[in-house]
Amino acid sequence: GENVEQHPSTLSVQEGDSAVIKCTYSDSASNYFPWYKQELGKGPQLIIDIRSNVGEKKDQRIAVTLNKTAKHFSLHITETQPEDSAVYFCAAFAQNTNAGKSTFGDGTTLTVKP
Amino acid sequence: ETGVTQSPTHLIKTRGQQVTLRCSSQSGHNTVSWYQQALGQGPQFIFQYYREEENGRGNFPPRFSGLQFPNYSSELNVNALELDDSALYLCASSLQGVRNTIYFGEGSWLTVV
Numbered sequence: 001g002e003n004v005e006q007h008p009s010t011l012s013v014q015e016g017d018s019a020v021i022k023c024t025y026s027d028s029a030s031n032y033f034p035w036y037k038q039e040l041g042k043g044p045q046l047i048i049d050i051r052s053n054v055g056e057k058k059d060q061r062i063a064v065t066l067n068k069t070a071k072h073f074s075l076h077i078t079e080t081q082p083e084d085s086a087v088y089f090c091a092a093f094a095q096n097t098n099a100g101k102s103t104f105g106d107g108t109t110l111t112v113k114p
Numbered sequence: 115e116t117g118v119t120q121s122p123t124h125l126i127k128t129r130g131q132q133v134t135l136r137c138s139s140q141s142g143h144n145t146v147s148w149y150q151q152a153l154g155q156g157p158q159f160i161f162q163y164y165r166e167e168e169n170g171r172g173n174f175p176p177r178f179s180g181l182q183f184p185n186y187s188s189e190l191n192v193n194a195l196e197l198d199d200s201a202l203y204l205c206a207s208s209l210q211g212v213r214n215t216i217y218f219g220e221g222s223w224l225t226v227v
Contacts (some may be wrong), residue, residue, distance in 0.1 A: 001175075006156075034215065034217040042206055044157065045116075089156050095214065101170050102147070102216075104156030 002027040004092050006105025013080050014113050019107045023090035026070040032093040033066060033073045038087045048075070080112045117141060118207050118219035121200040126225045127195050135190045135222045139207030148180060148202040149217060156206055163188055164210050200226045
């Protein structure tokens with residue numbers, strides 16, 4: 001089955017700096033890679049996603065890159081703000097079947113210091 | 115707001131009991147997936163329902179079962195509760211297809227004592 005590894009597990013940055021979180025996956029059938037932000041006591045919120053036919057996607061301060069050959073993808077947050085502090089999860093989905101099985105990483109706790 | 119609603123938000127059960135959790139999917143979404151999230155871990159896929167049938171399952175025992183109704187809402191049932199079942203249970207809805215995106219509800223916190 002799919003295995004997703006996420007690094008680092010914790011990340012602390014100064015406000016205004018950039019943050020990078022990396023994930024690797026094992027199943028070459030995975031073709032959809034979303035990133036979720038989870039605040040304390042809440043469900044995961046989709047912040048950006050990328051599909052296997054695209055190498056990079058950007059949405060304001062957030063960007064995601066995908067290297068299919070190396071089977072890794074990364075989340076980049078620029079100009080971090082204290083409200084970016086949360087747990088971030090990457091996931092890998094094989095969506096070319098109806099099963100839609102998904103595997104999540106174990107999360108990265110991001111702390112942005114004012 | 116994702117439009118996915120779950121109930122109850124919190125509950126406490128005794129080991130050996132049974133529990134039913136409920137989920138209403140986002141309007142127009144015909145697929146519901148359930149996840150278990152233990153403290154400090156990522157969500158783990160339990161199963162997915164599409165057109166009222168289970169069409170994908172993760173590594174969970176048969177005492178985890180579900181239903182999907184004609185209005186696409188869903189239930190997760192867990193029998194013979196164990197202490198390790200204590201977790202946040204998340205429902206996610208999507209529109210079945212190759213390019214579907216899933217949206218999570220806020221979850222149901224289950225504590226088994």
